[in-house]
Amino acid sequence: MSRIYAAFEGKRYPFYRDKFSKGRTFYTLIPVSYYAKPKESRLVVVRVENGKKQYKSYLIDIYKGDYRSERLHVAPSRAKINPKNRRRIARERKEAMQIYKTSTPKLYIRKPIVPPLSSKITSPFGTKRVFNGVLKSFHSGTDYRAKTGTPIRSVADGRVVLIKNRFFAGNSVIIDHGQGIYTGYYHLSRFKVHKGEFVQRGQVIGLAGATGRVTGPHLHFTVHVNGMLVDPLQFIDTFNGLFLQPEKI
Template identity: 45%
Template sequence: MLACLLVQVAQAVNKGAEHIENKSVEQKIEKHTEFVVENGKTIVLSTTMQNPKPIMFNKRAYQWVAHPSDTTKKIVILAIPYHTKPSIIALESGAKVEVVQGNYKKESIQVSQSKAKPNPKNQERIKRERDEANAIYSNYSQERLWDSAFVLPMQSKITSSYGNARVFNGEIRSYHSGTDFRAAIGTKIFASNRGKVVIAKERFLAGGSVVLDHGEGVFSMYYHCSEIKVKVGDIVEKGTLVALSGATGRVSGPHLHFGILVRGAQVDPLDFIAQVNGLFASN
């Protein structure tokens, strides 16, 4: 008889980004139970099964890994890509996870024309930097480097949320793949958790960039920095100073763009933190 599947449900409470409070409820998934998650969000499932089968989603196999605070369970982190169409994910227990369309907004941003419509030379640079990053993201550390709850990289007001359609100079160009924090040039940026520095350089769109590999396919991103304080290969602890905020890359003003990527999917970082931190709050 199959053991019980459990889902970790957590909610972020953001008061001016001063802190994130986690409220966690662990629920038993009975057969035919259905859970709902928006595109661009994260759902963390846990199980007491000894050898659960990988979950197949988006043409990828998501393996179950050790629970960070409960040795009797295994977890799987499902990151739902932003462009995922409404769909159903079937679980081994017979339960289902339904993916629905999130209610994301639209925002207009004025940037220099050279950033809004890069010339052929810069387009080639963008492609080269994107390919380089994708190669790094596909070769993540198999070891889990994060060892505790995640934290925000700074305490500041959120000026732009994840998922908003980005209208640059009157034309929709992309969606917002992270969360922006108000930050004057030179504001300190801290590592959200323990990880390995895999990108630390200036890039055309992201500007001064730091990316940390936290293991098991989880990365955190810190963009538009004015100064980088770490180098590729460094292992940094949670709360380590990694950079200073700036106005580099494609921006309309100084701020920090903070992102989370899981197995190639850029998801809402505040939601990700709430879901993962719930694993610690419930034990």
Template identity: 50%
Template sequence: MRLLVFSLFFTCSVFALNINISNTTIANGKTALMEFKKEKNIYYEKIVVDKKTYKIFDNPINSKKSYVLLPISYYEKPSEKKVELFYKEAKKEKTKVLFFNVEDGKYKKEKIKVDGSKVSLSKEDTKRAAKEYAEAMQIYKTTNEKIYMSKSFIVPLSTKITSDFGKARVYNDSLKGYHSGTDFRAKIGTPLVACNDGLVVLAKDRFYSGGSVIIDHGQGIYSCYYHMSKFDVKKGSLVKKGELLGLSGDTGRVTGPHLHFSFRVGGEQVDPLQLIELINNNLLNK
């Protein structure tokens, strides 16, 4: 059963501040949302969790609200997390503390057989993969103040999901991490579209993910499309929701053709479908 615990909001009035919180219990790999109603003489700045800082942004469609997304790492263990809220009241710096509980997402395992060259790498391939990883992480840790999205998100194609987010991946009987996105069935040459407006910040072939497109939707939100066979966009392209990005394929480390669809928020890899539901039902819903 999927964990869909973020679609309902409650209002936190403990501190006499108008704050909506999606849920105070978050599974690892999921995202929570905090919304703040703008009030006279109060300016919300940021939250800090485990020394990580997340900036509070204006709501993209409602000028009376601001928001922050709180992504929880897949590797986070069940625990109680302190969230420090920093804000100004009448130009005076203030801090309030809230608490979130992290729970185990109880993800399953799956065994995958791939070409041995994609598991036991040569020095050359190891160097290439490391370089590509560093390039991607540099992108993800960049928070663009500009917001591109103003409409609800869609999925890049509507086909059967063949592998959910979070499954532990056992490649050729060796545990190699977890599934960092959602896989959609797609024969080679299936059109793939942008899930929302954004800026293409990467469009290239990579060792693990093959033909890859990454879109910056603004304010630390990135969507990713992997294993593509053809690009119809390039780095620097501005794309609209539903615009053709290219065609699906079987490039990179795969067992067959499909689309790997994933998201990063504040640098963290998160469940893409849960994030889409969260944003559509709350942030982009007046």
């Protein structure tokens, strides 16, 4: 029996057999944190066979993300969140983290991932948010222009793992695509699926809206990989590369 995994930045990531290349190659999904410092990092591929370990190491460049900065001025009374809502936010965050750190070994994705909408992107992933002069957070997803009632479709096959109205995200759908990949669709006006349901790529999962903490209707779309938020568009491009001829390293 042999086992293979990658070690990177203090974490381990399993390798999966790439069924898109007739199972002849393997891949692993390694996210890089938004807060990672630009540097040269070492990725070690470990193969364990009959209790013996073989190592192969690679140098990986972590580049500085090219993100914009956004200054928001909110009246102090609106920026403040009351204790009841603060508890609600903490509960919702805990529940989401629990979901994202769970990795379903099976990959549900069978075809290239398609973006949830083809409309204009009104705010890209990663924009730094400076509230009243203080760096508070970064934009955690890709915003698409969408009128209330616009059908929102799943970007790939998967299973619905969360259907909920949340404080910031409003009506939210989270889909598990397997192997630690999750997509999120926020601020919906209506749900069209149930928790636990299997959905197909292109299936309508809800209608766009303006629920949660928003200034107007739009779709906020997120991708998590192995517990970490990543740039949705960069992820789609990278993952869809599996459907092309794999590169030899």
